[in-house]
Amino acid sequence: MLPRELRITRPQDFRRVLRGGRRAGRRHLVVHAVATPATDRPVRPARAGLVVGRGVGPAVTRHRVSRRLRHLLRPRLEALPAGTDLVVRAQPPAADATSAQLGDDLDAALARLRLTD
Structure with a gap:
């Protein structure tokens, strides 16, 4: 589980990142990112949100993919610049991906x- 201060929870924050951020797609996921200028808010740690839709599979599969992605995101968030917001969207092939494959796609994105680096 990601601590609350590392999660994006508000719908308007998800929209801001998905619509206004840059994105990088891979086979198993798409990463959207936006950096919040330091003048807008006090410095805060990087945050992440997940989008795992029904196209990925039934609820059990979606939850498994979400758990894997949360586990992979936690150490990577610490390495990101402060104020960065990420939204990771799982693609349907993520249902059959291993944690190593998801991690490789996340790193590449x-x-x-x-x-x-």
Whole structure:
């Protein structure tokens, strides 16, 4: 579980990231990112939100994918610049992906967005 301060929970924050941010797509997921300028808010840690829709599979499968993504996101959030908001959208192939595959796609997407090395 991600601590509350590391989660995006408000619908308007999800919309802001999905509509106004940059994105990088991979086979199993799409990562949307937006950096909040330091002048808008006090410095806060990077946050993440997940979107795992019905296209991924039934509820059990969606929850399994969500758990894997949360587990993979936690250490990566610490490495991101403060004030960064991420939304990770799982694609239908994520249902059959291993944690290693999801982690590789997440790392590749973050690198493409130039958020990590």
